[in-house]
Amino acid sequence: MDDIILEMRRITKTFPGVTALQDVSLAVRRGEIHAICGENGAGKSTLMKVLSGVHPTGSYDGEIVFDGRPVHFRGIRDSESHGIVIIHQELALVPHLSIAENIFLGNERRGLGGLIDWNRANADAADLLASVGLHENPVTPVIQLGVGKQQLVEIAKALSKKVRLLILDEPTAALNDVDSAHLLDLLRRLRERGITCILISHKLNEVTAIADSTTVIRDGRTVETLAMASGAVVQERIIRGMVGRDLDSFYPDRALSPGEEVLRIENWSVRHPTQDRLVVDGVSLDVRAGEVVGIAGLMGAGRTELAMSVFGRSYGRDVRGRLFVRGREVRAHTVAQAIGHGIAYVTEDRKRFGLNLIDDVRRNVSAAALGRLARLGWVNGNEEIEVAERSRREMNIKTTSVMAVVGKLSGGNQQKVVLSKWLFTSPDVLILDEPTRGIDVGAKFEIYTIVNRLVAAGKAVILISSELPELLGMCDRIYTLAAGRITGQVPVAEATQEYLMDLMTKDKERVG
Known part of the structure; x- marks a missing residue:
């Protein structure tokens, strides 16, 4: 099994009242791009947080074997010391620090007396940027970069930690087609250098174009792992594994009947x-x-x-x-x-502008039209709950209660809450x-x-x-x-x- 760099065996992870992962197993070959696909809430990100130490040893059941040896990660530093680096969908860069400062944050280049050697840091950063195809001055503040270039800074940061297994969670979700293509080309180059990548993505066209293997997860369980090299695996085949059924069409039929x-x-x-x-x-x-x-x-x-x-x-x-x-x-x-x-507007950035992530579904649904629920300046709480419950049923929002915190919902269900909020304005x-x-x-x-x-x-x-x-x-x-x-x-x-x-x-x- 020398070609296997990672095995995750029967991983089970629970949160209060919810089983996020149930006996999930996967094996990743050395030097491959291994995609993980599943619906929102299937457990993909949770599994990667287990692997990277965000959910530490003892908080889950099962075993992780890396490079032939069982490993126990108490935190991210432990996983990074083994060469496992995760890049989350929400980039973890400090906007007002320079590119070089972000790359070496927590891993500073020090010189005499323990002081930071800025010449060395900037020179090393420039080399790392060149390796990912980003031609920017290392002293440029990250806030001046677009999202695509920030993603490359994150990868340069991972390379500075001698990465052996790179985990990317929805890396192209916020990128345009040009930046996405550039990032996928970079992943191919990393593969040629022997770096193993795990890619979580909802963009199945990208998965079929770049992945060597694809593991499908549904409802917290492993469904199957598909070999992609033959080219026989098409998007519809992955979708069938993800949702447990065929989608007859990506887009539902609709009769055109425009009015005034x-x-x-x-x-x-x-x-x-x-x-x-x-x-x-x-x-x-x-x-x-x-x-x-x-x-x-x-x-x-x-x-x-x-x-x-x-x-x-x-x-x-x-x-x-x-x-x-x-x-x-x-x-x-x-x-x-x-x-x-x-007029209603559903923003492109639901987490920053569309929702109050620390509040519940009920209050998010009613937020844009509270006046409809007010009597003498007071919101009718019972009516507010009824409105939210109606939205939950009609929009098929998957949550146990409208009192659940929105930030805990999957991305698809969060989007349904945003839609519910604006539909309540009629x-x-x-x-x-x-x-x-x-x-x-x-x-x-x-x-x-x-x-x-x-x-x-x-x-x-x-x-x-x-x-x-x-x-x-x-x-x-x-x-x-x-x-x-x-x-x-x-x-x-x-x-x-x-x-x-x-x-x-x-x-x-x-x-x-």
């Missing part, structure tokens, strides 16, 4: 909040009842900036243009005014910004079904997504944005990924 115009934006322009430049430049678009309208664009195209500025001018300055709801021009200079006019138009980012295919299908239910009830939906197949599968029309301008409008029946990408890289308007 619900929202129209005319000549909308927005300036950057701190820089003297337009991030949205003369955009005009419309959406009708019973219609899903997509917005496609590369990173920096202005998609989120457009959505947030329409939603009560919650982004930017010097916002100009005209906004019409059901044919009547309205003022929506605050979020409260936007909600009052029937909006006429719902703007969804990357609504399926970081959630598994089963939860995606549920959210797509919810969207179809909304438009069938006469709601208008604007869908912003970085995944072109998602836009093609869910939308009726698609607008493309580039550098803050509309560069095209395409009926989905005439759209292809290639044509959309062509429009997304144009610098002048082309309306089809």
Whole structure:
């Protein structure tokens, strides 16, 4: 078994009232990329926290064998001393420290008298950055880097610890296609250097493209491990293992029956909040009842900036243009005014802006429309619970109680809570910004079904997504944005990924 670097045998991990892992076993070969797939809440991240010492020895049952020997990790330092390094989905970088300071934080390069040798630290950091293909000055503050480059800094930090087994938890969830492709190429180079990688990902196209083996986990148990080298394992095969059934289609069928115009934006322009430049430049678009309208664009195209500025001018300055709801021009200079006019916005970052993670499901669901539950200034607690329970049933939110803390839920269930919050405001138009980012295919299908239910009830939906197949599968029309301008409008029946990408890289308007 010299080719096996890691075995996890019959791992069982429980939390109060919940069994997160039950007799999970897997074996990882030396120098391979081993993917772990499963629905949100299946236990993938918990298993990796057991491996990396976040959940220390004694807090779980089972055995970990690394490089042929049983190991017992009391914390992250113990696992790192063996060359096991984990990069979590939420990056653990200090934004106002430099790249070099982040790479060697806790592992400082010291010189005479125990003082930090900054020349050595910066030189070593530069070598590490070159090894991951990041050409940045080591003294650059991390806050000045995009998410893709920050991910590379995390990998450089792992390499500084003489990593032998690198664990990446959803490394491309927040990356665009270009940064994702660059990261996957880096993982291939690390494999060539003999570094073993464990990859947790919901992006099954990436799994089938890069993984040597894939272990599927469902409901806290190991289902199977698939050999990927033959090329015979397709996404549908992995999905069947993840959800226990075939998904007949990635996108549920929906009949197109648009009604009257619900929202129209005319000549909308927005300036950057701190820089003297337009991030949205003369955009005009419309959406009708019973219609899903997509917005496609590369990173920096202005998609989120457009959505947030329409939603009560919650982004930017010097916002100009005209906004019409059901044919009547309205003022929506605050979020409260936007909600009052029937506009709701589901943010792309549910953890920072969409939810109060330390509060329960009940209060998160009611947060945007507390006035509906108030009597003489007091919230009716019983009615609040009833509203949350109704959302839990209708949205299939998997939680034992609406009193459960939202931060403890899986990503897919958190997203359903965000949707519930805004649906409680009874909006006429719902703007969804990357609504399926970081959630598994089963939860995606549920959210797509919810969207179809909304438009069938006469709601208008604007869908912003970085995944072109998602836009093609869910939308009726698609607008493309580039550098803050509309560069095209395409009926989905005439759209292809290639044509959309062509429009997304144009610098002048082309309306089809």
